[in-house]
Amino acid sequence: LNKYFTAIALLSLPIVFIIRNYFNVGEFLPSFEILIFILLYIYFSTWFQTLISLFNLFDLQKVFVILNIFSQSCGLLFAAFFVKFIEASAIAWMSGLLLGQVVTLAVSLLLFYKKFPKNKFNLTPKNEGLFSKSTFNFCYPVAITTLFMWFMNQGYRLIIERNLGAEILASIGVGLGLAASLAGVVESITT
16 A cells, blocks of 8 residues: 555656646746645645544544544644744645644554554455556546545645735635535544
8 A cells, every 4th residue: 555655646746747847737836846745745645544534444433533633733733833934835834734644644653553453463465466457447536536636625725825825825725724624524424
């Protein structure tokens, strides 16, 4: 799974590069900065969402909800700190939100290994190729959907910052961020 997440994150780099340079989406952002952010975002956010969902799947809903709330709280604190003390930009805000997920991912890993120790389960995974046709047929719609969901949840900030400024973005980002966070927790619990 880690190899898969790494491969998808690396695969995003040429796609983002092409979209940025040939379709002029986010061309006002430094190329290296946006590429690194997207690489890290895809890798860590995917791990975060996958691991957090396991707690809900294994009937640990309280842990699941607490970790989601902790992630959102940390993300908002880091985002506000980055915007206030480092740089008032969309990338700084989104990096703060991502750092909240990374911190919560570390806490989640500790809890996961405590609840499900490695020596408790003696399972050997089925030896299948990572990039088989059936894997691709399952994953490419999910990847496309994830791209559009990212734009709906995070990517719009780049366009708003460019067209309306960082001050308007901050107001919209906080309002939509809080509403989306609460709706996301409710959606995850019901899922």
